[in-house]
Amino acid sequence: MTVPIIELRNVEKHFGSVIALSGVSFDVRPRECHCLLGDNGAGKSTLIKIMSGVHRPTKGDIYIEGERHEFDSPRDGMHAGVATVYQDLAMIPLMSVSRNFWMGHEPEIGVWPFKRLDKAKCDQVTMEEMRKMGINLRGPDQAVGTLSGGERQTVAIARAVYFGARVLILDEPTSALGVRQTANVLASIDRVRKTGVGIVFITHNVRHAMAVGDRFTVLNRGATFGTADRGKVTAEELQDMMAGGQELAALSESLEGTI
Amino acid sequence: MTSMDNSIDERVKEMSGFRRALLRPELGAGIGAVFVFILFLTLAFDSGMFAPAGVLNWSTVAAQFTVIAVGACLLMIAGEFDLSMGSMIGFSGMIIAILSVPLGLPLWLAILLTFVIAMALGALNGWLVVKTGLPSFIVTLAFLFILRGLTIWSAILFTNRTLISGVGEKVPGDPIAWLFGGKILSGLFVWLAERGVIATFTQGSRAGQPVIEGLPMVIVWAIGLVVFGHLLLTRTKFGNWIFASGGDSQAAAYTGVPVRRVKISMFVLTAFCATVLATCQVTEFGTAAADRGLLKEFEAIICVVIGGALLTGGYGSVIGAFLGAIIFGMVQQGLYFANVEGSLFRVFLGSILLIAVILNTYIRRIITGEK
Numbered sequence: 001m002t003v004p005i006i007e008l009r010n011v012e013k014h015f016g017s018v019i020a021l022s023g024v025s026f027d028v029r030p031r032e033c034h035c036l037l038g039d040n041g042a043g044k045s046t047l048i049k050i051m052s053g054v055h056r057p058t059k060g061d062i063y064i065e066g067e068r069h070e071f072d073s074p075r076d077g078m079h080a081g082v083a084t085v086y087q088d089l090a091m092i093p094l095m096s097v098s099r100n101f102w103m104g105h106e107p108e109i110g111v112w113p114f115k116r117l118d119k120a121k122c123d124q125v126t127m128e129e130m131r132k133m134g135i136n137l138r139g140p141d142q143a144v145g146t147l148s149g150g151e152r153q154t155v156a157i158a159r160a161v162y163f164g165a166r167v168l169i170l171d172e173p174t175s176a177l178g179v180r181q182t183a184n185v186l187a188s189i190d191r192v193r194k195t196g197v198g199i200v201f202i203t204h205n206v207r208h209a210m211a212v213g214d215r216f217t218v219l220n221r222g223a224t225f226g227t228a229d230r231g232k233v234t235a236e237e238l239q240d241m242m243a244g245g246q247e248l249a250a251l252s253e254s255l256e257g258t259i
Numbered sequence: 260m261t262s263m264d265n266s267i268d269e270r271v272k273e274m275s276g277f278r279r280a281l282l283r284p285e286l287g288a289g290i291g292a293v294f295v296f297i298l299f300l301t302l303a304f305d306s307g308m309f310a311p312a313g314v315l316n317w318s319t320v321a322a323q324f325t326v327i328a329v330g331a332c333l334l335m336i337a338g339e340f341d342l343s344m345g346s347m348i349g350f351s352g353m354i355i356a357i358l359s360v361p362l363g364l365p366l367w368l369a370i371l372l373t374f375v376i377a378m379a380l381g382a383l384n385g386w387l388v389v390k391t392g393l394p395s396f397i398v399t400l401a402f403l404f405i406l407r408g409l410t411i412w413s414a415i416l417f418t419n420r421t422l423i424s425g426v427g428e429k430v431p432g433d434p435i436a437w438l439f440g441g442k443i444l445s446g447l448f449v450w451l452a453e454r455g456v457i458a459t460f461t462q463g464s465r466a467g468q469p470v471i472e473g474l475p476m477v478i479v480w481a482i483g484l485v486v487f488g489h490l491l492l493t494r495t496k497f498g499n500w501i502f503a504s505g506g507d508s509q510a511a512a513y514t515g516v517p518v519r520r521v522k523i524s525m526f527v528l529t530a531f532c533a534t535v536l537a538t539c540q541v542t543e544f545g546t547a548a549a550d551r552g553l554l555k556e557f558e559a560i561i562c563v564v565i566g567g568a569l570l571t572g573g574y575g576s577v578i579g580a581f582l583g584a585i586i587f588g589m590v591q592q593g594l595y596f597a598n599v600e601g602s603l604f605r606v607f608l609g610s611i612l613l614i615a616v617i618l619n620t621y622i623r624r625i626i627t628g629e630k
Contacts, residue, residue, distance in 0.1 A: 092502075103511065
């Protein structure tokens with residue numbers, strides 16, 4: 001079995017008297033898409049913030065390729081190759097695709113004080129990476145605002161991968177998208193997975209998860225029901241676990257199984 | 260590259276050249292500048308507005324606007340305002356005068372100290388904005404009053420008047436004062452006068468000298484700042500950070516852009532620009548007045564907006580702000596040359612501001628694809 005790129009063992013997180021996570025284990029291996037499912041308030045955000053170094057776990061350990069690590073800041077997370085793509089905060093609409101792509105990592109040429117942006121490299125790499133992801137741009141100067149929501153997510157994913165992400169956390173990338181755009185994002189996930197990156201796909205949509213997931217972990221009220229491999233769990237079971245079983249089963253009956 | 264990319268997405272509409280040109284922030288200001296130029300060419304051609312001395316007159320006014328507009332422009336693109344710019348002009352001028360006249364420091368030292376004080380105040384402005392997360396509108400509005408009050412108070416404290424004179428006597432021979440109040444290329448203008456290209460005074464104490472003594476340093480500063488600002492914004496890593504900080508500070512911060520540092524340094528730059536203008540005025544007129552720079556903060560913002568920048572940040576151009584300042588200078592002086600009632604200048608100002616903002620909103624919709 002391959003060593004996970006990142007592994008959390010029995011992680012707990014307390015905020016004052018609130019227990020957000022009570023002993024969760026979670027790992028991501030290369031070339032897989034690990035879906036993290038859970039309803040609102042289940043602790044998904046807390047878990048990904050621990051993985052990316054925003055929060056420190058109250059108890060439990062983080063292992064990077066089998067070695068114990070402590071994350072003190074998001075910068076440590078980035079160094080370990082953990083990148084997070086947030087749904088609303090991925091891109092700046094008024095700026096060009098090229099400028100967005102290189103934001104925070106701008107290449108420079110020349111010597112100080114005449115250092116300047118290597119615009120040619122920016123534009124060339126951007127066009128190339130976008131083409132790999134199946135997005136045809138008018139040009140590198142096209143504003144991100146003209147792209148669809150799905151394309152924006154894809155640009156953000158391509159950017160994270162280009163800058164060395166080994167684990168890519170996607171925070172509800174499909175929740176605000178239409179059918180076609182969702183398909184585009186799922187296709188991007190598949191492309192990236194094939195390059196060897198491990199993906200954490202956070203969603204509360206079971207169908208989206210089933211479409212690309214290799215493994216599934218359901219969080220409910222800060223605890224997990226364990227991790228299931230693809231083919232060993234059905235959509236209904238996942239849906240049940242997310243909602244905490246019983247209540248939803250009753251509700252589902254009264255709605256004649258439409259949830 | 261194009262040989263590989265022959266799959267054209269049928270959903271991406273080809274943009275017409277006109278629409279694409281509209282997306283350049285400078286376009287509106289460029290057209291406006293040409294229009295204003297032609298307008299006064301027909302309206303005031305015989306008035307001397309387009310004689311060398313007349314051109315120098317409105318160029319100097321335009322340069323004064325440009326100096327502060329460059330700072331305001333970069334700050335606005337970074338997503339913030341500085342309403343205390345005008346008060347800072349009065350304040351810096353007054354500090355130079357107080358340090359050099361009643362306190363007797365050498366003028367060069369007074370100027371350097373004033374730059375340090377002003378830029379520290381700019382940093383304080385910026386620090387308060389990023390630290391509290393309050394709108395810069397409110398924070399700098401407070402400084403508009405604080406600085407103006409301090410200016411008047413300190414002037415009265417030291418001299419019992421709101422106007423301090425006596426700086427002029429210290430300008431000749433000072434090692435750096437000429438950088439602000441001096442004139443360059445006098446030799447060129449003498450040469451031009453000898454060849455009859457420009458006129459000479461025919462009477463008075465300066466008879467025989469060319470009507471243009473030299474190029475005021477404020478014009479040199481204006482050009483220098485425009486070149487610096489434009490290159491910084493479009494050609495450097497830091498420029499990308501300015502756009503990013505103003506476009507969406509959260510998204511920028513997530514990708515590792517030091518948003519706070521960017522914003523604070525832009526506040527420092529506006530304070531620097533205000534002080535450059537103040538120093539030019541003080542060294543040229545030889546006096547500091549407590550009411551100098553009144554309403555300049557708004558005039559700077561208007562130049563920037565005419566230049567195509569969005570009030571909400573993340574989009575704009577230094578060249579546009581420069582063109583906005585030229586329009587501004589040309590109209591303000593042009594109405595005078597054309598013998599039009601000067602108060603109409605404000606009517607013009609308000610109207611052009613309104614047109615510019617409406618136009619910018621439309622442009623923004625095209626860029627972001629909003630309906």
